[in-house]
Amino acid sequence: MRRINIVVALGAALAMSGAVLSAQGTAVPAARAFAVTSAPINAPDLVDADLTIDSMTRSGALELVSANPDRQLPGHRHEYLRQVHRGVPVHGAGLARQRQDGATISVFGTVYDEIDIDSVPTLSAEAALDRIEAVAGAPPATSEAPRLAILPTELGELVLTWSAPMRDFHTWFIDAHSGQPVKRVEHLYTESAVGFGRGITGAPQKVSAWHTGVGYQAWDRLRPAEIVTMDGRGELVDRVALFFPTPAWLEAVAWDDDNEWANASITDAHAHLGMTYDYLAQHQDWHGIDGEDGRILAIANLTGYYNASYLRPPFGPQGSGLMSFGVSRDDVPLVTVDIVGHELQHGVTNEAVRARTGLPVIGRQTFALGPSSLTVEGETIRCGDYHTFPAIPLLREEEKYAYMCLDEDFRTTTSRNGRFAMWMYEGGALHEAYSDIIGTAVEFSVHPPGEGLLHADYRVGEDIGRVIRRLDAPHSLDLGSGYTLPDSINQAFRFVGVLVPIGRYTTIRYTRWGMRGNRPFRLSSDGYNGVHWNSTILSHAFYLAIEGGTHSSGATVTGVGGANRHLVEQAFFRGLADLAPPSITFRIMGSLIRQSAIDLHGSGSAAFVAIHEALTAVGL
């Protein structure tokens, strides 16, 4: 089988993270990113990748996590090898290798060279957990012991850390020697909080229920994976207990006495969860959230919760995650099929990668160099200035930090001649992109194409009265002041960051300042990382690969057409579920999707060409 080389990045550092110096000026090891596919003309690259894997495996630096046959392609196998240093895993580092009939055909992932770090923690696991509890202000979420790992920080430093998920819905990482906090990762993936103007469709839905003898529960036992929808019955605060493992969830299962469900939120949420399950099972051969038909839990009818979200394990009433469906500011339940599909896919994105690699998708952040100053509506910030985070009563005092700028040698500087480091949360944006892509795919699987209620289109949220994203025309959606959603990586929203010291280390906090492409912007508040906005970079490529058309750059794409949308959907899904390492960026994702298209459809196929053209058009 002829294969072409998509990206040869062997030995190249991604996102300059390997070149950044820490706040203390300590040199950090170089990260080597692999995005290699097999091809006769590029065989040496693949050979190098194989040799690297063999060498690191022999030395104990790579450790096999999983080896599984391909879910769809006979003769294909997938391995994931995580990087370890003196027996301690390097968080997120590892390589995903695909083999066909014993020969390696692709390698994706990141490993670090020349790690020189003490792998023996000063703190014991028990002491570490006590310390984490103190810094988090919340008890552990599980009874499991904290995990020891070498954590690459956003600035490229490697820190020996203990980590544990806590009941504040974050996994905290602390320095395994000093106990100082290094990082925290949120477990909650949310849809944008939006205000809307129209009610849900009122269309009839079937509710797969379970007859208990005295009534019916929203407990689907017809599908291979049980789907259980709980009833919020009011304010979210009354249901917070369900965010943690508790047997009380059985009492919260939505119930109806005659199986004629009157609550539109419960009805739509339950039915649309089933439809999403059906799409994944029947179109992607993926079963449930975890791929193994584990029980799916959700809660709807949360009248005081102005959002929809996915809470990933170990949270949720059974420790397996939980989807929550609230309402808009106009009390319209956020339970349309694209929104429900979006939230469930967040779980799939996590679990598909975690099942192979041992880790969910890691929220990788990258930066590009910006200008030395930004001016918006007469207000200017410059390198060397300080950003003030306003005080929040009872929570935070006013804080002031220098904007993160870099000099010519990529060292942090407060000089006026420095250039802003413009940050982008790529992992989060890819998470959102995949949720929109699958949410849209589910919508097309249950509704006929067209505009209006109960028709499938490439708009997210249209059936609740307000379009919040458009995969077909990101530029047409005005976010305010003329800023629109990006349709290429060059138009991405990037944010000016500040370096916030946490003990000996530093972390990045996003300010309200940034640039969309070459145009500066200033939001009304700090902290948003733009993941929903930047998601349209990839999701627009998904649209172009199906429908074709002319990109705003002028590039034309010959799509596969709506009748063949499944070819594109499969390639995108496989790129994530079967090939992706936990640490991904937009560009790596582009390579993964191309490789997936080759695996499934062949390098000469119309589907591959469409996908390749679409990804190229959006700059990936």
Add this chain to the structure above:
Amino acid sequence: MEELTRMKATSWLAAATLLVLASSAPALAEDEGRVTISIGGGVLATSSAPEGTFDFDHQLFGGEAGSFDADYGGGEASHYEASIAVRLRERFGLGLTWSTSVLDDDADIVGRLPHPFLHESHRTVEGTSGGLSRDETAVHLSLRWRVRAGEKSDLTFFGGPSHIELEYDLVTGVRFDQAYPFDRASYAGVDAETTSGDAVGFHIGAEIVRWLNETVGLGFLVRFSEASVDLNGPDGSTMAVDGGGLDAALELRFRF
């Protein structure tokens, strides 16, 4: 039950009438006898078999109604009868016949099953269900006209009202096997309920008897009977079924 009671009352009334007529009839030739009694059996070719489209419900249909076409086979039923006849004049007489027939019927079924998850997305299953019992009991009150009489044989035409009761196992729903993703289902049989009804109709026929001696003869008769019986359909509707049909029977006949 009410129809059955009415039918029995009708039968006894007819029999009593016949006995009264027999006892009061003018004297006839003694060697030919006045009263004949016969028992016999044969086949009844049912005149019609019901068919129709009916709705049915199932707990996995999610509020949508399923439906099925049922086309019953009908056919030839085992038939038994007993009768009494009284000669009132040289060629005319009255007769009363009780008959029963039993048919092991079948039905061709085409079911349309709503999808458990999707609206307006029916699956079609097809099959044939056997073992559907069709029992028919009839009482025929006949005016008899003997057109040919001799020492050895008689030919008689007869006709008159008939009361026919039908007891039918009607299909009320379709059983099916299905598995996720439920896009297809397979036929697994039917649910059936016994329903009954009765009606008054008519019959006409002819019989020929060959007398073996003064008292005993062998007869062969052909009768067509029909009565439109309303049965309660499986979905609450009323289904008209023609009872009766063309029956042929051999009889052992006695005359007194």
